Amino acid sequence: MAQERVLTIESIESIESGGRFLRGGLEHRIVSAAIHYFRVHPRLWRDRLERLRAMGCNTIEVYIAWNFHQGEPGPARFDGWRDVAGFVRLADEVGLDVIVRPGPYICAEWDFGGLPAWLLADENVRLRTTDPTYLAAVDAWFDQLIPVLADLQATRGGPIVALQIENEYGSFGADPEYLGHLRKGLIERGVDTLLFTADGPQDLMLAGGSLPDVLATVNFGSHAAEGFAGLRRFRPDDPQVCMEYWNGWFDHFGEGHHTRTPEDAAQTLDQILAAGASVNLYMGHGGTNFGFWAGANHSGLLAGDPGYQPTITSYDYDAPVGEAGELTPKFHLFREVIGRHVELPDAEPPAPLPRAKPQTVTAPRIAALRDHVDLLAPDPVRRPTPEPIEKLGHAFGLVHYRRRLDGPARTHTLRIEGVRDLAQVFADGKLLGMLERDRPEQTLDLQIPDGGLDLEILVEPLGRVNYGPHLADRKGLVGGVRLDHQFQFGWEQRVLPLDDLAGLPTAQNQDPAAGSTAGPVFHRAAVVLPEPADGFLAVPSTARSLVWLNGFLLGRLWNRGPQVTLYAPAPLWRAGENEILVLALEPEPGSQSLEVELRDTPDLGPVATPYTHADY
Numbered sequence: 001m002a003q004e005r006v007l008t009i010e011s012i013e014s015i016e017s018g019g020r021f022l023r024g025g026l027e028h029r030i031v032s033a034a035i036h037y038f039r040v041h042p043r044l045w046r047d048r049l050e051r052l053r054a055m056g057c058n059t060i061e062v063y064i065a066w067n068f069h070q071g072e073p074g075p076a077r078f079d080g081w082r083d084v085a086g087f088v089r090l091a092d093e094v095g096l097d098v099i100v101r102p103g104p105y106i107c108a109e110w111d112f113g114g115l116p117a118w119l120l121a122d123e124n125v126r127l128r129t130t131d132p133t134y135l136a137a138v139d140a141w142f143d144q145l146i147p148v149l150a151d152l153q154a155t156r157g158g159p160i161v162a163l164q165i166e167n168e169y170g171s172f173g174a175d176p177e178y179l180g181h182l183r184k185g186l187i188e189r190g191v192d193t194l195l196f197t198a199d200g201p202q203d204l205m206l207a208g209g210s211l212p213d214v215l216a217t218v219n220f221g222s223h224a225a226e227g228f229a230g231l232r233r234f235r236p237d238d239p240q241v242c243m244e245y246w247n248g249w250f251d252h253f254g255e256g257h258h259t260r261t262p263e264d265a266a267q268t269l270d271q272i273l274a275a276g277a278s279v280n281l282y283m284g285h286g287g288t289n290f291g292f293w294a295g296a297n298h299s300g301l302l303a304g305d306p307g308y309q310p311t312i313t314s315y316d317y318d319a320p321v322g323e324a325g326e327l328t329p330k331f332h333l334f335r336e337v338i339g340r341h342v343e344l345p346d347a348e349p350p351a352p353l354p355r356a357k358p359q360t361v362t363a364p365r366i367a368a369l370r371d372h373v374d375l376l377a378p379d380p381v382r383r384p385t386p387e388p389i390e391k392l393g394h395a396f397g398l399v400h401y402r403r404r405l406d407g408p409a410r411t412h413t414l415r416i417e418g419v420r421d422l423a424q425v426f427a428d429g430k431l432l433g434m435l436e437r438d439r440p441e442q443t444l445d446l447q448i449p450d451g452g453l454d455l456e457i458l459v460e461p462l463g464r465v466n467y468g469p470h471l472a473d474r475k476g477l478v479g480g481v482r483l484d485h486q487f488q489f490g491w492e493q494r495v496l497p498l499d500d501l502a503g504l505p506t507a508q509n510q511d512p513a514a515g516s517t518a519g520p521v522f523h524r525a526a527v528v529l530p531e532p533a534d535g536f537l538a539v540p541s542t543a544r545s546l547v548w549l550n551g552f553l554l555g556r557l558w559n560r561g562p563q564v565t566l567y568a569p570a571p572l573w574r575a576g577e578n579e580i581l582v583l584a585l586e587p588e589p590g591s592q593s594l595e596v597e598l599r600d601t602p603d604l605g606p607v608a609t610p611y612t613h614a615d616y
Contacts, residue, residue: 033284170209248318256608295466313555417479562605
């Protein structure tokens with residue numbers, strides 16, 4: 001019975017057709033869609049899987065985010081939202097095969113490409129290489145992960161039909177010894193199903209990212225004939241597989257919202273399937289970068305160059321199944337195209353999910369963040385130089401640095417090196433200015449009075465780089481602080497992880513003059529719903545903010561755009577009163593309240609020029 005689900009490859013001696021997949025002795029076509037369990041609330045997993053099945057998919061593809069499971073060295077978590085085995089079993093129940101991409105690196109516009117931040121505490125580690133420190137961490141992770149997946153392989157009656165080795169390695173490096181170590185490690189831990197690699201269709205990428213006797217696949221967004229021709233030149237006997245067909249795209253802060261016309265995307269899908277190829281839609285359903293999980297790109301030639309591009313909270317991706325489960329025009333066109341090439345399932349798409357009724361509530365100021373650094377991080381670290389967050393033992397949060405400056409009493413030039421990524425600077429409690437990563441030339445004039453002053457630097461990290469040569473993206477301050485030419489040593493340092501805010505005041509202080517007047521401010525509001533339903537939260541009255549719903553961090557908003565609303569899925573709401581907590585990171589001076597809007601439709605911002613086949 002198990003063998004009927006196992007995929008094998010039959011080579012055909014024709015450069016025009018390549019090989020083909022067989023299953024149970026019959027030719028098989030993979031029509032897959034990417035979906036990430038870590039971007040979808042677990043109570044919505046089945047809903048999203050059923051929508052992808054109804055679109056015509058017979059398979060789903062899923063990355064496994066190492067950092068989502070192992071936030072620190074030691075035991076990994078596979079419970080609750082991290083129950084990847086439960087997700088795979090659920091896909092099986094829905095009638096879907098599963099392709100797993102366990103990394104250890106996944107890219108995915110996810111923080112640090114899925115690698116755990118604690119790797120960066122060691123400045124000598126060499127990521128994605130045979131560096132012994134890195135491989136030891138990978139091996140320890142695979143020791144825990146692979147036993148969770150092994151019995152779910154098709155060879156043992158489960159739905160997993162294939163596993164990937166690393167991810168687009170040819171876009172990063174060329175090290176067959178490293179890839180071979182990963183392959184051997186998967187096999188030794190019990191992987192006996194089909195293995196593959198995935199890279200861009202360029203010769204350099206395919207050569208650097210593939211292994212002999214391992215299925216090679218290609219990723220592209222258009223020009224299917226050219227993409228498959230590149231694959232056939234490299235591997236004439238392998239089946240044609242587009243492992244990532246980029247039918248949409250993701251967004252960075254400060255850009256427009258990326259879309260691709262449904263007609264153009266469907267045309268390329270038709271070309272892929274008409275060529276007899278298998279396909280994985282990236283993405284089928286994008287989901288959300290909840291919390292601090294969004295990654296970033298970096299277009300600079302060197303790591304210190306400008307070109308940092310943080311990714312927004314939404315990962316809607318202009319996918320056929322939208323962020324809140326919407327069945328888009330792209331969904332219906334894709335279903336029509338798929339139906340021309342493979343038999344569609346006898347399944348109607350699920351109905352739209354209920355939406356909350358719009359309302360606007362006032363959120364009074366309850367506390368200034370700088371008044372509560374001792375509460376949020378009671379045990380400061382004292383070190384000679386400012387340290388990045390990873391060396392302070394954390395992955396996420398704000399980083400607070402403090403030092404007394406005794407003089408001399410005059411105006412100095414303050415230079416802060418290696419800001420990752422936004423820094424607010426305070427002199428004796430007053431905001432001196434804000435510094436940004438991509439403006440390393442910035443300095444601030446600092447007037448030191450007789451008797452000196454307290455200098456505070458509050459750093460807000462954004463996403464870690466997830467693709468390209470600049471992966472080692474440490475956060476906080478990664479350089480020194482200079483007064484004129486002189487480095488300043490001896491710093492009190494705190495990480496504010498913002499994962500436990502229970503000690504904050506519950507109501508507005510009645511004295512508007514009490515507490516700090518500069519820097520980030522917490523606001524609290526209540527939203528009453530008769531029943532849980534999907535909603536979208538906007539905070540238009542502040543420039544930059546973090547937003548929690550009933551203690552769960554939805555994500556980040558920034559008026560640089562494009563995203564205006566944060567998706568707040570129904571499972572996070574409750575009937576009756578719900579708490580909205582907003583940390584206004586860049587508040588209006590003197591503001592005692594702000595407005596929070598609950599909407600029934602998403603707003604991902606102004607649309608950039610729609611993508612077409614020529615852009616991929």
